[in-house]
Amino acid sequence: MFRGVRGAITIQENTEQGVLQATDRLFTQLISENGIEPEQVASVFISVTDDITTEAFPARAMRTMEGWEYVPVMCMKEIDVKGALEKCIRVMMHINTDKDQREIKHVYLEGAQVLRPDLQS
Structure with missing residues (x-):
């Protein structure tokens, strides 16, 4: 069966370190809570809001995780909606x-x- 696993996190600082640390934290928790192995993953989409302008691609955080080097990842911009949550990194993992x-x-x-x-425990 093919399923989507969603996640999101906001960053405090629009810096390379801020983006990479937040993305690493999000991936680590998604993987841990769902028992995901790299071989299960078909692809990962990562989007960021327009106010995240640092030169770091969030996918770099996943690329440093052992075994995840070959998982297809694509980074993109989230649509800019007035009043939407700021400084947000979103993930859609297809497993x-x-x-x-x-x-x-x-x-x-x-x-x-x-x-x-509704998904908070």
Whole structure:
């Protein structure tokens, strides 16, 4: 079965270190909570809001994780919606799994918790 795993996190500082640390934290928790192995992953989409302008691609955080070097990743800009959450990194990971949709753990950290309060435990 093919499933999507979603996650998001906000950053405090628009810096290379801020982006990479937040992205690493988000990936680590998504992987841990869902028991994801790199071989299960078909692709990963990462979007950032317009106010994240540092020269760091969030995908670099995943590339430093052992075993994740060959997972296809694409970074992109989130659409600019007036009043939307700022300084936000969003992830959509496509995985092969036997889990039901209700068993997938989507992860929303920091200010991004407001995006899906229904999924907060």
